[in-house]
Amino acid sequence: MAGRVFEQLPVGLVIEHPIRPTISQRENLAFCDLTHNAQPLHRDEQWAAAHSPFGRVVVNGLLTMAMAVGVSVPQTTEGTLIANLGYDEVRHGAPVYPGDTIAVRSEVLSARRTSTPDRGLVVLRTVVTNQSGVEVCTFTRTMLVRVEHPSEVSP
Numbered sequence: 232m233a234g235r236v237f238e239q240l241p242v243g244l245v246i247e248h249p250i251r252p253t254i255s256q257r258e259n260l261a262f263c264d265l266t267h268n269a270q271p272l273h274r275d276e277q278w279a280a281a282h283s284p285f286g287r288v289v290v291n292g293l294l295t296m297a298m299a300v301g302v303s304v305p306q307t308t309e310g311t312l313i314a315n316l317g318y319d320e321v322r323h324g325a326p327v328y329p330g331d332t333i334a335v336r337s338e339v340l341s342a343r344r345t346s347t348p349d350r351g352l353v354v355l356r357t358v359v360t361n362q363s364g365v366e367v368c369t370f371t372r373t374m375l376v377r378v379e380h381p382s383e384v385s386p
Contacts, residue, residue, distance in 0.1 A: 237351030
């Protein structure tokens with residue numbers, strides 16, 4: 232298990248995730264197919280060139296966000312997650328294009344024990360950048376994680 236328990240997620244911890252995926256148009260199309268998203272901005276290069284201010288196909292923003300969460304799991308919640316409780320403050324600051332490579336950084340904003348001794352509530356801020364260092368997506372993720380030593384009193 233590579234994930235972290237509550238005690239290993241202190242406020243202020245910053246994690247630079249080592250996986251840096253390059254998002255392909257094939258993945259973008261597959262995601263759009265899975266989610267029944269027919270938006271030509273994500274699917275049709277000719278349409279996007281003629282009608283989009285970006286002049287080309289843009290990766291579905293939810294794919295970017297989903298990949299960022301997936302990339303973060305090995306260093307955050309792999310094997311320790313009880314539940315993802317919510318995603319907030321989602322922003323797509325710049326487009327992601329097929330062929331872009333993303334980097335993901337997570338920072339623990341808050342962490343507290345819950346009334347259930349074996350559970351902790353942790354809020355992460357996730358920042359996604361492209362290969363040029365431009366922020367393309369940011370969001371907060373609230374999650375319930377396992378406490379390794381429930382009998383110990385937190386400071």
